[in-house]
Amino acid sequence: MMVLFKSAYAKQPIIFQMIKREVLTRYKGTLLGLAWSFVTPLVLLGVYTYFFSIIFHVKWDVGQSDSQIDYTLMLFVGLIMHSLFSECVNRAPQIVISNPSFVKKIIFPLEILPWVALGAASFHMLISLLILLIAQWYIAGYIAWTVLLLPIILFPFMLIILGLSWFLAALGVYVRDIQQATSIFCSMMLFISPVFYSINMLPEKIRSIAYLNPLTFVINESRKVLLFGEMINGRLLVIYSVVSLIVAYLGYCFFQKVRRGFADVM
DSSP states (O other): HHHHHHHHHHHHHHHHHHHHHHHHHHHTTTTGGGGGHHHHEEEHHHHHHIIIIIIIIIOOOOOSOOOOOHHHHHHHHHHHHHHHHHHHHGGGGGGGTOOHHHHHHHHGGGGGGHHHHHHHHHHHHHHHHOOOOOOOOHHHHHOOGGGGGGGHHHHHHHHHHHHHHHHHHHHHHHOOOOOHHHHHHHHHHHSSSSSSOOGGGSSSHHHHHHHHHHHHHHHHHHIIIIIIOOOOOHHHHHHHHHHHHHHHHHHHHHHHHHGGGGGHHH
16 A cells, blocks of 8 residues: 555656646646636636526525525535546546557656646645635635645545546556546536535435445535534544545556556557
8 A cells, every 4th residue: 555655755756747737738828827727616616606506596505594605605615526526537548548658658657647637636626725715714704724624535535536547547548438438427426426415405315325425525524624614524534534545555556457558559
């Protein structure tokens, strides 16, 4: 298990340089540049809020006020977490085959590519979180100290993303249809996960099943620490962390085992 982290630690200069290049290349040549990383989440948030809160009159069971502002903040947290997940998972099947020179021409640590994708996606997530905290401070007049607990929630979530990314990146080299499947999967996850609704709105029996979704715990607990100032559910955190380590380990092992055939297939 430690090999997984040692590999990233040893290659961290390369990872940081590639993340920087990834972010800058994305907005290279655009008029707004990095400002798009602020504009995009705000536009999406406005569209979703308008349709679900104003047009469809979706209510949020928060046990407090039930205004459009409450719904907007709740929705934003869900969108941030889903965006991090979908950006990495959607890109994973193409991450190796889109860099054939890394496979054929030079000796390159291919296992760091999912780290790079996660780092670039995390950059955009941090900007969205900054917008959320500014909105929370402006609306509520304070920011709860429990926001400091957010990294504890995000760390196992990122491990799950890495495990899935390693698995999909390796499988995507051999099965090109994976890219289409992951796109459909991430779209489904947007509605299956409690992004547009509260987990408390689900029946008791279904609620326990909903936690099999890797996004459910993260979205629910992130709302608690970011907006309500509540503590993390310790029991669920331990279970989620153990599962995340297993997923990351299995994904990494699968990637390392099948990478020998990448050059032949490509």
